[in-house]
Amino acid sequence: MRLSKTPLGTLREDPADADVPSHRLLARAGLIHKIAAGIYSYSPLMWRVIKKIKNIVREELDREGGQEILMPIMQPRELWEESGRWARYVAEGIMFHLKDKRGTEVCLGPTHEEVVTTYAKRVLHSYKQLPVNFYQIQDKFRDEIRPRFGLMRGREFMMKDAYSFDATSKGLDASYDAMKRAYTAIFTRCGLDFRSVQADAGAIGGEGGSEEFMVIAATGEDAILYCPESGYAANVEKAGSRVEPSPDAGEAQALDKRETPNVRTVEQLEEFFDMKAIRMAKTILYNATWVDREETVAVLVRGDLEVNNVKLTNALGALAVTLADEEAIKKATGADVGFAGPIGLPEGTRIIGDKTLRKATNLLTGCCETDYHCLNVNLGRDCPEPEWHDVRTARAGELSPDGKGELVETRGIEVGHIFKLGTVYSEKMEAQFTAESGKLAPFHMGCYGIGVTRTAASAVEQNHDELGIIWPRPIAPFEVVVAVLDAKKNDQVELATKLYDELRATGTDVCFDDRKMSAGAKFKDLELIGFPLRIVVGRKAADGIVEFSTRKDLEKQEISASEAVAAVRG
RNA sequence: CGGGGCGUGGCGCAGCUUGGCUAGCGCGCUUGCUUCGGGAGCAAGAGGUCGGAGGUUCGAAUCCUCUCGCCCCGACCA
Incomplete structure (x- = not known):
């Protein structure tokens, strides 16, 4: 071409x-x-x-x-x-x-x-x-x-x-x-x-x-x-991943409701109770959609972990899940945002529990009452037993599920x-x-x-630089471009045409840049398009010398035309 | 769908706030001369219903209403 x-x-x-x-x-x-x-x-x-x-x-x-x-x-x-x-x-x-x-x-x-x-x-x-x-x-x-x-x-x-x-x-x-x-x-x-x-x-x-x-x-x-x-x-x-197990909090103790004015986030709770997030259960309300219905569900996840929407969607067999908005949260919990908990949810609300909480005892959670949280919450005792699933997002730095190393x-x-x-x-x-x-x-x-x-x-x-594309050779538009620098000079055109014909004759995937334009603009174009190999026929055409370079490193080599053919095919 | 932004020659943009005469600039394109190894110079040209419709006005790219399209940020997939 x-x-x-x-x-x-x-x-x-x-x-x-x-x-x-x-x-x-x-x-x-x-x-x-x-x-x-x-x-x-x-x-x-x-x-x-x-x-x-x-x-x-x-x-x-x-x-x-x-x-x-x-x-x-x-x-x-x-x-x-x-x-x-x-x-x-x-x-x-x-x-x-x-x-x-x-x-x-x-x-x-x-x-x-x-x-x-x-x-x-x-x-x-x-x-x-x-x-x-x-x-x-x-x-x-x-x-x-x-x-x-x-x-x-x-x-x-x-x-x-x-x-x-x-x-x-x-x-x-x-x-x-x-x-x-x-x-x-x-x-x-x-x-x-x-x-x-x-x-x-x-x-x-x-x-x-x-x-x-x-x-x-x-x-x-x-x-x-x-x-x-x-x-x-x-x-x-x-x-999946392995995370630090929940610390042993001992035998279940009596539920202990505490006033927590304006304490809404896990970080605030950590400070207020001087307790680590790993001992808490976050309750996150989602709006789940099925073909024929919508429902608000509660998801319990350990305070230091995050919910994974895709895993949650699969666990519910739903089409999609989205975080419940403020209005839905207030409706479901009867409390302000930040105080949702497994306790006090409307009868029949589905509760999904992340597996990391399964054996945890004496958790700190919300209890669906504005400005209150509960200590010593035991899931299944203080609220219905959650449906246990892996609904947690794995993170870099956690242990691979096979336990053999950290995830990157x-x-x-x-x-x-x-x-x-x-x-x-x-x-x-x-x-x-x-x-x-x-x-x-x-x-x-x-x-x-x-x-x-x-x-x-x-x-x-994956393959580009500031000048343009660097096509991998197997999928490049052409593997090789033969370029005449000055398409008005007969010796250049002749040598370039000869090279182009020769390469084509041997089945090389080659195109011919015979455009009449300034050298600089031509280089820029070819580098932008990203042909992997380039043969430039320029001022040394009369001596049979051309310049060969790869798009990747752009290092120019002055070689004879026949060497260029060999370089391309080799 | 929600939030934010933008539609002006092929491409990138200015002009719009504060309406005013033949709508500008750069790139690209055409022709001629010069130049000729890293996006050349000079000269002369071509090319635009200012996204569309309606309205306000003596007058609309500019103001108002509606509409269409495009881009960016959030949940899906190759």
């Missing part, structure tokens, strides 16, 4: 709406063009990047036995009623849906479990056909509450989604492991620094394990915790997510096959996603 013939559209200034590096640089380099919030066009060069990522994905999935298919973007409501997800996705406002002129409802697919399960049901009838893994690379649509960060969180984006069908859960384990291998190979080949972590399965649901593949980057939207000693790694939404925190961009769905969808949608026993059995399913466009953005997020 001659760069004189492609619209580069590089910008000298940062676009006003971009603030993370990948968004800023992709836009400045002219690689993406915004059409609406979270909706982009890709330039010819960007499309090459995406195609390269797609090809790596294809090769590695095919290697593990994946078979590429293509499923529709528009999906009928009935299908989503079968799986029971229509209401949830509509309630969460995450799905684009519309009616056709007859009033039939369809959605723009945010994911394809329903469609693929229906397909599998039609074409897979016997255990002899299993296992099988179907995948597609298709645009996905999600009505994100807040699209942002350019390609990081779009409303229309490109995703590879794969679905495995097995006869047994053991088979599913093997299919899942195969995908894990494929994902590891894919992100390694893309040249990314990543880590796989245990994850929450979220709205996709399912009964089995789930892991996310995270590209390590400071601007990542997810916090992850890992243990360098044991290799344990998890999204904070999911992460870092941030990551979720580029891949693999799930064991089990039989949830196949049962709901009656997707069955004839097993070896001759009886019908539901498929054991797995589902596996890769954000293709997000992967491209994360590569930029």
